[in-house]
Amino acid sequence: MTNYADLSSREAYGKVLVELGQNNNDIIVLDADLSRSTMTKFFAQAFPERFIQCGLAEQNMISIAAGLASCGKIPFASTFAVFASNRCFDQVRMCVAQPKTNVKIVATHGGITVGGDGSSHQAIEDIALYCSLPNFTVIVPSDSIETVEVIKTAITTKGPFYIRLGRPKTPVIYNKGCSFKLGKADILKDGRVATIIATGIMVAKALEAAEKLSQSSINCRVLNMSTLKPIDDQAIIEAARITGAIITAEEHLLHGGLGSMVAQVLANNMPVPMLSLGINDTYCKSGNPEELLAIHGLTSDNIERAVKDVLTRKIVK
Amino acid sequence: MSDYSTSELEGIARKLRYDVIKMISQAGSGHPGGSLSAADIVTALYFKIMRHDPKRPGWPERDRFVLSKGHAAPILYAALAQCGYFPSEWLSTLRKAGTCLQGHTDSTLTPGVDVSAGSLGQGLSVGIGMALAAKIDKKDYQTYVLLGDGECQEGQIWEAAMFAPNYKLDNLTAIVDYNGIQLDGFTKDVMNLEPFLEKWRAFKWEVIEIDGHDMKQVIGSLETVKNIKDKPTVLIAHTIKGKGVSFMENNVDFHGKAPNKSETDIALKELS
Numbered sequence: 407m408t409n410y411a412d413l414s415s416r417e418a419y420g421k422v423l424v425e426l427g428q429n430n431n432d433i434i435v436l437d438a439d440l441s442r443s444t445m446t447k448f449f450a451q452a453f454p455e456r457f458i459q460c461g462l463a464e465q466n467m468i469s470i471a472a473g474l475a476s477c478g479k480i481p482f483a484s485t486f487a488v489f490a491s492n493r494c495f496d497q498v499r500m501c502v503a504q505p506k507t508n509v510k511i512v513a514t515h516g517g518i519t520v521g522g523d524g525s526s527h528q529a530i531e532d533i534a535l536y537c538s539l540p541n542f543t544v545i546v547p548s549d550s551i552e553t554v555e556v557i558k559t560a561i562t563t564k565g566p567f568y569i570r571l572g573r574p575k576t577p578v579i580y581n582k583g584c585s586f587k588l589g590k591a592d593i594l595k596d597g598r599v600a601t602i603i604a605t606g607i608m609v610a611k612a613l614e615a616a617e618k619l620s621q622s623s624i625n626c627r628v629l630n631m632s633t634l635k636p637i638d639d640q641a642i643i644e645a646a647r648i649t650g651a652i653i654t655a656e657e658h659l660l661h662g663g664l665g666s667m668v669a670q671v672l673a674n675n676m677p678v679p680m681l682s683l684g685i686n687d688t689y690c691k692s693g694n695p696e697e698l699l700a701i702h703g704l705t706s707d708n709i710e711r712a713v714k715d716v717l718t719r720k721i722v723k
Numbered sequence: 724m725s726d727y728s729t730s731e732l733e734g735i736a737r738k739l740r741y742d743v744i745k746m747i748s749q750a751g752s753g754h755p756g757g758s759l760s761a762a763d764i765v766t767a768l769y770f771k772i773m774r775h776d777p778k779r780p781g782w783p784e785r786d787r788f789v790l791s792k793g794h795a796a797p798i799l800y801a802a803l804a805q806c807g808y809f810p811s812e813w814l815s816t817l818r819k820a821g822t823c824l825q826g827h828t829d830s831t832l833t834p835g836v837d838v839s840a841g842s843l844g845q846g847l848s849v850g851i852g853m854a855l856a857a858k859i860d861k862k863d864y865q866t867y868v869l870l871g872d873g874e875c876q877e878g879q880i881w882e883a884a885m886f887a888p889n890y891k892l893d894n895l896t897a898i899v900d901y902n903g904i905q906l907d908g909f910t911k912d913v914m915n916l917e918p919f920l921e922k923w924r925a926f927k928w929e930v931i932e933i934d935g936h937d938m939k940q941v942i943g944s945l946e947t948v949k950n951i952k953d954k955p956t957v958l959i960a961h962t963i964k965g966k967g968v969s970f971m972e973n974n975v976d977f978h979g980k981a982p983n984k985s986e987t988d989i990a991l992k993e994l995s
């Protein structure tokens with residue numbers, strides 16, 4: 407048995423594909439010259455006849471995946487998140503989103519924590535792009551264990567999926583197991599003072615911040631919003647009603663990401679003071695992952711401060 | 724533009740390879756293989772063939788160079804530093820926070836870099852735009868685009884390949900660094916490009932095949948290109964990925980991995 411907790415999310419993805427591929431011959435994996443990085447290489451080794459190497463041709467890969475899906479296969483197409491979103495967006499729209507083909511796009515190296523490669527390789531628009539597409543389900547797992555559950559769900563749920571994973575190994579959230587429910591936010595910590603809603607690698611930072619805040623009796627609710635589309639409106643509205651203040655944190659542009667989507671739900675249903683942490687309308691640069699997160703205000707300290715800030719605006723009844 | 728001898732140019736190429744290894748080692752990540760395979764071509768362009776002035780990176784009359792395979796940025800940075808576009812001290816900042824030398828080329832940060840790249844397959848089209856502008860403005864500068872072989876699997880390369888002869892862009896030269904390796908393995912196994920020369924010929928390019936590590940051939944072919952009229956030329960440069968460092972040569976593992984301390988020592992010794 408693979409111990410997924412020891413792996414990065416992309417390694418967990420590569421390994422679980424092999425596990426699931428054993429009992430499901432419909433699973434076909436496609437890659438565009440990045441199988442050594444996306445970790446689909448494990449599947450390529452285990453099931454060479456069901457691995458399709460497309461070479462450096464992302465657009466072709468997506469449309470091929472759509473063709474496979476139309477014949478009953480469950481294609482997983484992988485490449486880096488920048489290319490999976492920006493490079494083949496029209497192919498995704500025409501061949502996957504509109505016709506609702508059963509294509510699972512699993513993109514690795516999401517966000518700025520790819521690090522040294524710099525802006526050309528940092529996907530910061532992918533969530534906005536994919537969430538803009540009707541019929542798509544968009545998920546950013548928070549750790550390797552949740553990744554495994556998300557991949558299982560993607561196989562059993564018909565329709566287009568975009569799943570974003572990161573490059574570095576990140577802290578494990580679900581040491582005690584994960585019961586991922588598609589479209590449902592997971593309450594990782596309860597509190598009544600404010601709610602921190604986070605996604606992806608920012609979930610661990612949110613928990614860290616909440617821990618520090620609780621030492622000064624600021625007890626926050628922490629929501630893992632791994633499914634970004636369809637977003638869990640009810641969880642957001644309830645958090646607003648009970649805690650009266652919301653902070654969001656994401657490794658993505660503020661425009662069109664988690665913060666924008668939460669703001670829309672709040673504005674339409676239950677406006678409360680809110681503060682969004684994310685990348686503020688800029689391309690990012692080379693650097694090591696933690697440095698880059700600090701430069702863009704995405705540390706647990708930043709979240710802690712944001713909570714205190716938003717509390718000064720909270721309307722106390 | 725310069726009167727370096729062939730052996731002097733070979734010496735410069737060795738120095739640039741040395742810098743590449745040092746930079747990538749200090750950065751702890753990067754792409755040595757494709758930087759080393761392109762070293763002789765980049766040297767020939769910057770130290771013999773191209774009209775350019777390090778003191779005036781924006782000089783409108785300069786020849787243009789597009790590093791379409793943007794992950795080979797270290798070899799371009801080494802050449803630009805050697806030319807004097809920026810201080811050689813910058814090289815040790817590669818990929819670090821606050822640097823002007825990003826992991827992939829960034830035209831907004833680095834003097835002498837005209838094109839941001841890193842998403843493969845787009846540089847030939849950008850080069851076409853530059854060559855078209857020269858025609859429109861009746862300028863005589865040349866445009867050179869360096870492509871990877873794996874990169875040539877991208878569809879956009881072939882859209883550009885169809886375009887350039889239609890517009891008779893004889894001021895545009897593509898150079899394919901045909902080192903036979905991409906990220907996942909050997910190009911012939913990942914997605915074979917062959918028959919490659921015939922493809923370019925069918926698209927109506929002038930095709931010249933060279934040994935991309937034979938400085939005389941590289942220079943000679945680039946001189947020849949200047950006299951070819953009414954169509955673009957592609958140089959298919961046969962190269963060795965990792966050229967110059969024994970254990971990197973033809974080794975897929977050094978496509979995108981920095982050498983560790985002891986590997987760096989060996990590599991630098993081999994290159995000095």
Ligand SMILES: Cc1ncc(C[n+]2csc(CCOP(=O)(O)OP(=O)(O)O)c2C)c(N)n1
Nearest residue numbers: 439757841842843871872873874904905906
């Ligand atoms: C559009 C796109 N897809 C994928 C990548 C990831 N990638 C970086 S380098 C590389 C292999 C490139 O091979 P090649 O063009 O032969 O370059 P070289 O061997 O000269 O380094 C890949 C797949 C990328 N940079 N851009």
